[in-house]
Amino acid sequence: MTELEGVPVSHPEKVYFSQRGETKLDLVRYYQAVAGPLLSTLGGRPLLLERYPDGASGKSWFQKRVPKSAPPWLTTTVVATPNGTTSDALVAADLAHIVWAVNLGCIGFHVWPVHAATPEITDELRVDLDPSPGVTFDQVREAAALTRELLAELGIRALLKTTGSRGLHIYVPLQPNWDGYQVRAAAVALARELERRHPVLITAQWWKEERGSRVFVDFNQNAPHKTVFGAWCVRPRVGAQVSTPIRWDELATVVPAELTIATVPARVAESGDPWADAPPQSIEPLLEMSRRDMENGLMDAPWPPVYPKMPNEPPRVAPSRAKKP
Numbered sequence: 001m002t003e004l005e006g007v008p009v010s011h012p013e014k015v016y017f018s019q020r021g022e023t024k025l026d027l028v029r030y031y032q033a034v035a036g037p038l039l040s041t042l043g044g045r046p047l048l049l050e051r052y053p054d055g056a057s058g059k060s061w062f063q064k065r066v067p068k069s070a071p072p073w074l075t076t077t078v079v080a081t082p083n084g085t086t087s088d089a090l091v092a093a094d095l096a097h098i099v100w101a102v103n104l105g106c107i108g109f110h111v112w113p114v115h116a117a118t119p120e121i122t123d124e125l126r127v128d129l130d131p132s133p134g135v136t137f138d139q140v141r142e143a144a145a146l147t148r149e150l151l152a153e154l155g156i157r158a159l160l161k162t163t164g165s166r167g168l169h170i171y172v173p174l175q176p177n178w179d180g181y182q183v184r185a186a187a188v189a190l191a192r193e194l195e196r197r198h199p200v201l202i203t204a205q206w207w208k209e210e211r212g213s214r215v216f217v218d219f220n221q222n223a224p225h226k227t228v229f230g231a232w233c234v235r236p237r238v239g240a241q242v243s244t245p246i247r248w249d250e251l252a253t254v255v256p257a258e259l260t261i262a263t264v265p266a267r268v269a270e271s272g273d274p275w276a277d278a279p280p281q282s283i284e285p286l287l288e289m290s291r292r293d294m295e296n297g298l299m300d301a302p303w304p305p306v307y308p309k310m311p312n313e314p315p316r317v318a319p320s321r322a323k324k325p
Contacts, residue, residue, distance in 0.1 A: 004028050007099040016055040016107065017240040022261060027234060028102050030242075033265035035095045037245070037273035038232040042092040046079050046112040048227045049090065053105030056236040062110075066090050074100065077116035082225050082307045091116045107236040108164075110227035113180070122180045125187060125283060126228045127158075127170035128221040132203075134213035137166065141251055143202050143215040144168045147194060148248065154285035159275050162256040164235035164243040169228065175280045180224030186286035188301045189293060191217035206302040207318045220304050231275070234261055247274045 002012045002025065012025035031038060049063040065087040066076055075093035080086050090101060092109070101109070113124040129143050144160060147170055151158045159171045174183070191204035194217055203214040221228055235241045244259040244267075259267075300312045315322060 004032070005094075005096040005099045007096050007103060009099065009103045014055065016052070017238055017261070018055070018057055019238040019240070020262060022240055024102065026261060027107065027240075028099055030234065030240075030261035030265060031098050031102065032095065034232050034268050037268060037275065038098070039092065039095065040273065041231045041245075041275060042098075042109065042111055042233075043094075044115045044117065045092055046077050046089040046114070046116055047092055047101070047230075048110035048112075049101055049104070049106040050108040050110060050236060051105045052107050052236050056107060056238050056240070060236060063106075064089055067104075071100070075116075077119070079112065079119075080225060082223075082304075107234055109230045109233045111230040111233075112225075112227055113183070113222070118176065120179060121176045122178055122183045122222075122224075123174045123176055123280070125172040125174060125183055125286075126221050127172075127187065127190065128163075128218040128228065129168045129170070130216040130218045131166050132208070132211045132214055132216055135215055137256075139201060140166070140168050140215055143194075143198075143217075144170060144251060146198055146202070147190070147217070150190070150194060150197070156281050156283070156285065157278070159245065159278055160248055160251065161231050161243055161245040162241075162254065162259055163229060164233070164237070164241040164256065164259075166256075169243070171231075171275075172283070173278050173280045175282055178283060180222065182287060183283065184219060184222040184224070185290045185300075186283040187217075187219040187222040189286045189290035191219045191301075192293060192298070193289060204301070209318060209320055219301060223304060223307065232264075245274045 002009045014024045015021055016024050016027055051063055052058055052060045075091040076088040077091050078086050079089045113122045129140050131140050148158050161169050163169055194202045195204040203211045203216050205211050229243050231245050233243050240261040242259050242264045244264055246254055299314045302316050303310050
């Protein structure tokens, strides 16, 4: 048993990442090394835990509720599912909370776009550029550059990170003026405008059968109660890849597989946090675009199946299965 950040860590020698043999202790040391930027983006937010008690190659499950055996000092907050079910979720109050979760076998953290103190305010727009089958990472890079270009045209400054897997995430920190429904509407409008401008490369089509070999802008990652894999968090992959914030001038050359717990701390020590001091932005230009789409007769985009039927939503059925008139 080892104690780190005041938290007991059992079996620190257990191998979590088989490619280079990094252990549970190595994972804690990684989070200590990036604690500043990690907590600047996760701090005070509810977390969904992705638990791999036997390491990245073992069995796993998602855990929203903290266990009943949790220590009394742990900070939690009530979160809800789309159907209204509530649970006590871990809050990233400080690094000790992260270490406590790692000791349970949590490798990655999925993060709410709200702070526990102000759950009614969504303060991040998250653009998930999801490669469809057959899409290369170079195409995802191009889609990211075009997304940044459109946002800049609207006066919105965006941030960039790798996902730790095959895609890229673009984040926009927001002024505290909107809820999750408004932020999702902005994301839908952004996705549709990107598809209109770049229909060969980018799609806003929710149904997989309509996407083709294009980069899908997953607007539903902004649906209320949705979480996204956190910045600076380690993916449960044998290579211990990190979802890493990067500068825009790194987009053309970044190799996501090389951003791991073995390499990212040195990047932070040398170059700092690429997301530091990012000012909160307005999504009013995107909401105006959304209003224009509605005035032109467009319906809302489909919601994920776990959500109740929404106003102005089209039939929630794949086009190939829809009843023909």
